Amino acid sequence: QSIQWFPGHMTRTKRQIEKYLKQVDAVAEIVDARIPVSSRNPDLDRLIQNKPRVILLNKSDMADAAATKDWVVSYQQQQISAIPVDCKSGRGLRAFQPAVKAALAPRIEAWKQKGMVGRTIRVMIVGVPNVGKSSLINRLSNGSHAAVEDRPGVTRANQWFPIGKGFDLLDTPGVLWPKFEDKVVGEHLAFTGAVKDDVVDTEGLAARLLELLCRLYPDALRARYKLEQADFSQLEGWQVLELIGQKRGMLIAGGEIDTERASMMLLDEFRGGKIGRITLERAGKVR
Ligand code: G4P
Secondary structure (H helix, E strand, C coil): CCCCCCCCHHHHHHHHHHHHCCCCCEEEEEEEEECCCCCCCCCCCHHHHHEEEEEEEEEECCCCCHHHHHHHHHHHHHCCCCECCEEECCCCHHHHHHHHHCCHHHHHHHHHHHCCCCCEEEEEEEEECCCCHHHHHHHCCCCCCCCCCCCCCCCCCCCCEEEECEEEEEEECCCCCCCCHHHHHHHHHHCCCEEEECCCCCCHHHHHHHHHHHHHHHHHHHHHHCCCCHHHCCCCCHHHHHHHHHHCEEEEEECEEEEHHHHHHHHHHHHHHCCCCCCEEEEEEEE
């Protein structure tokens, strides 16, 4: 499933979020642990302002565990609690309710003082398309609630649903887009498969990904494509792509390397986690 980009409906989504924010105690923002910056909506911080927030670093099964840990620490330093999760398998989700309660501790204490014991905690789930919202909602509700599809222009009915005693979630009221217009963001989303391939130049994309991998994960890249001899410091992305095509015997008539096929294979393998657990954006140094 990939993003269909319809930029027009942001204003309405923002209005909806502002409206529903008044009804929730906290916001749970789900991001892709491999690209925690690019997989965010650029207006969200301003929209949710001081609402207590928990960040779910999803797809942590495909991200570099050490890098994910650094992200958790970095969020902690900003007084935001973040938890690594894998909404496909459900790993890490046991920490969800405790993390929300911790973020709300002063409020829960204040409710107690006022005699509001057992008040229901209400949390809004937000995240850009493809980040794993449906998977999260499906897991947390044990399959009893289907998330609304990311379809702009479709009015959403009441999306509240309980996930346990005294704990209600609200599905994102609208579609929150990432910052597509930023070239790096667009590329990082495309690497992870969040943007449709037919709208991007596959070979250029593969070459860019290889440049990043040569810098961040040279050993994993060497091991996967048997490039032990390659000196990445002397090679550009497209040259590494040719080496990979050669190693895999991807040739077209005349003995030339089929770089188009090599590109698709590389992107597929990256997205399938075959090159390893990889995080493209590091805490503190995003680019
Ligand atoms: P969305 O509602 O935010 O748009 O995201 P959704 O849950 O539909 O997830 C988008 C894709 O990401 C799905 O893959 C989903 O299975 C996958 N995904 C979600 N969470 C995780 C995770 O923690 N780890 C991994 N590895 N994948 C995750 P898909 O290709 O669209 O579908 P499918 O392959 O699962 O059938």
